[in-house]
Amino acid sequence: MSAIDTAIRAAAASISLDAVTKSYGSGVKVIPSLSAELRAGEFTVVLGPSGCGKSTLLHMIAGLEHVSGGKIRIGEREVQDLEPKRRGCAMVFQNYALYPHMSVFDNIAYSLRVAGMPKSQRLERVRGVAKMLGLADLLNRKPGQLSGGQRQRVAIGRAIVREPGVLLFDEPLSNLDAQLRHDMRVELAELHRRIRATTVFVTHDQVEAMTLADRILILNKGQIEQFDTPKAIYRNPASVFVAKFIGSPPMNILSATGDGRVLTLGDGQVVANSSHLGPCQLGIRPEDILVDAGDGTITGDVAFREDLGSHSVVAVKVGMETIRVATPFGADVDESPTIRLRFPPTRTHIFDPETGKAIAAGTENLTP
Ligand SMILES: Nc1ncnc2c1ncn2[C@@H]1O[C@H](COP(=O)(O)OP(=O)(O)O)[C@@H](O)[C@H]1O
Numbered sequence: 001m002s003a004i005d006t007a008i009r010a011a012a013a014s015i016s017l018d019a020v021t022k023s024y025g026s027g028v029k030v031i032p033s034l035s036a037e038l039r040a041g042e043f044t045v046v047l048g049p050s051g052c053g054k055s056t057l058l059h060m061i062a063g064l065e066h067v068s069g070g071k072i073r074i075g076e077r078e079v080q081d082l083e084p085k086r087r088g089c090a091m092v093f094q095n096y097a098l099y100p101h102m103s104v105f106d107n108i109a110y111s112l113r114v115a116g117m118p119k120s121q122r123l124e125r126v127r128g129v130a131k132m133l134g135l136a137d138l139l140n141r142k143p144g145q146l147s148g149g150q151r152q153r154v155a156i157g158r159a160i161v162r163e164p165g166v167l168l169f170d171e172p173l174s175n176l177d178a179q180l181r182h183d184m185r186v187e188l189a190e191l192h193r194r195i196r197a198t199t200v201f202v203t204h205d206q207v208e209a210m211t212l213a214d215r216i217l218i219l220n221k222g223q224i225e226q227f228d229t230p231k232a233i234y235r236n237p238a239s240v241f242v243a244k245f246i247g248s249p250p251m252n253i254l255s256a257t258g259d260g261r262v263l264t265l266g267d268g269q270v271v272a273n274s275s276h277l278g279p280c281q282l283g284i285r286p287e288d289i290l291v292d293a294g295d296g297t298i299t300g301d302v303a304f305r306e307d308l309g310s311h312s313v314v315a316v317k318v319g320m321e322t323i324r325v326a327t328p329f330g331a332d333v334d335e336s337p338t339i340r341l342r343f344p345p346t347r348t349h350i351f352d353p354e355t356g357k358a359i360a361a362g363t364e365n366l367t368p
């Protein structure tokens with residue numbers, strides 16, 4: 001490896017956010033106080049609804065926005081006061097932000113040229129990246145002569161060509177159509193396996209989060225709702241917000257009341273045993289509900305069914321609530337207007353009705 005290579009190439013670095021805050025003007029705090037450790041080489045997806053502060057957070061890591069308070073460390077270095085170009089991050093934007101008058105080659109090579117890399121080496125590096133991203137035959141084209149997916153690949157190529165220690169993505173796939181989004185997800189996962197840069201990927205799309213992330217950081221109004229692996233978040237959502245945000249269709253959240261022995265739904269049907277006392281929100285995923293499963297069932301009326309090919313989703317009216325149940329495609333669940341449901345105890349979740357936070361105790365000791 002040459003001297004210039006070592007100067008540009010950075011090892012994957014951890015990112016440490018320590019009580020980071022952000023307010024715009026004198027108004028509201030977009031990020032009240034956020035602390036998190038993103039591990040070196042890890043793929044973190046920041047997931048949350050529009051306006052929750054995802055881009056703000058990413059821009060503060062990149063240095064495109066100042067922090068209002070707190071510290072950001074990349075590796076061992078405190079970076080919150082450093083210029084963007086000294087932080088070792090490369091960023092891919094939603095709108096690609098390519099130079100329209102430059103060729104694909106020059107777009108990708110730009111940062112290497114600015115860094116003073118000799119031409120022969122630039123050529124080699126750009127060719128390598130172009131090959132990896134399937135752009136080898138397009139190097140002489142201008143961005144205007146490319147499809148959306150190809151442009152996005154050029155933007156990614158431009159970011160990774162410097163082999164940065166930290167790669168930041170702000171909703172990079174949201175302008176692409178569904179098939180291309182899927183293909184690019186697969187490519188990004190593959191790319192990360194190869195280059196192992198610490199990656200922060202911002203999106204509001206839970207499928208992207210579930211499929212790409214080592215860990216998902218779920219953001220709600222600038223605060224962390226949960227930061228864990230996709231599996232842990234899916235299985236044990238820390239709050240109603242997370243439970244509803246992850247999963248399609250989302251987890252059913254039902255109003256229930258516990259008397260210390262059983263949980264009762266709003267219409268008076270006993271749904272399970274539980275030591276929970278007082279009102280609560282009972283959560284269960286559509287695919288975890290068993291249909292017509294003998295003892296301990298509740299009864300409801302089938303309202304409608306959506307056939308999705310791989311499975312069907314049946315909406316069942318129970319009192320004032322509508323419960324969504326995922327059933328195997330073509331199962332004859334709508335022949336009778338009434339249907340019996342069972343909630344397996346290990347698959348239920350009890351949430352605090354005021355705060356929405358999961359109450360750990362009580363979810364395990366439910367029995368039919
Ligand atoms: N330059 C700015 N001045 C004032 N408010 C801003 C500015 N940039 C973003 N905001 C506000 O901060 C909040 C978070 O924005 P943003 O980080 O872009 O959210 P997200 O990327 O999650 O959609 C929004 O309410 C937005 O209106």
Ligand SMILES: [Mg+2]
Pocket residue numbers: 054055056
């Ligand atoms: Mg944004």
